[in-house]
Amino acid sequence: IERLRGRLSKSRSALGQGLLGLLGAGDLDEDSWEEIEDTLLVADLGASTTTEIVERLREELSARGVRTSDDARAALRDVLIETLSPEADRSVRALPHEVDGAKQPAVVLVAGVNGTGKTTTTGKLARVLVAQGRQVLLGAADTFRAAAADQLETWSQRVGAEVVRGKEGADPASVAFDSVKRGVDAGVDAVLVDTAGRLHTKTGLMDELGKVKRVVEKQAKVDEVLLVLDATTGQNGLAQARVFSEVVDVTGVVLTKLDGTAKGGIVFQVQRELGVPVKLVGLGEGPDDLAPFEPSAFVDALLG
């Protein structure tokens, strides 16, 4: 939690400390409630989530007959955690399965708009799995961004995973297919496919990403479709997420760059809006800067 606190320092001062300051000020008049609302909106919680949190907080404070700032803090903590759906299943399904007596790797597609941190997340996730003793294969199916395959190859060397890449400009679906095939043949534990992230039009995305998924499914079940969202893009990220979830069944969200934003409030919106759990968060550019998302630890770090 200490580390999380450090990484979330911007969101912490904007959101956590801001709210605690307001709540700690004693009796709350309408002006204070408006300030609380503004704090939530500025931190990117969006209108409807903000309204819900403020309502719940008012209820809790009056139900508990709250007086001290410690009580107010406890009520805020509970309401924020509750907003994050603490009961959701956040495990990343990256374990191999048996199919007709043969080992089949877990298949994870990593999707998202370019620049959100897709390739970096794929590398970091490989590192976590390799550290757990799993054999991982990386598929460089982002063939549109010239440097993506090189970047993934660097990660593969760094973490000790094999990489499959296609020729420049190759069809992403064919690279994804080859990666999964190689993974199945080699009997690895997990294949992580870095997909192309061109969100030019919804149909374009559907053609590309939808095709990747369909083609991969000819060989192996897709266990996870992780959507990578850049927390610093706020509401825009949320709009991207809606489009992606219309195109493929997104099974989990990875929220990156939480270390660099005062707008960590986006976390509170994602699951509520999309009905998909945030499973992982990116807290920096380094290989160990990927963490499981745990609502109570997150809220505790925010509140300091």
Ligand code: GDP
């Ligand atoms: P892609 O185009 O989606 O594959 O994006 P990249 O993986 O190339 O990442 C884009 C930039 O964001 C790179 O400079 C990464 O180092 C950086 N990045 C990725 N994740 C994080 C994160 O969690 N925190 C920070 N601060 N930077 C990140």
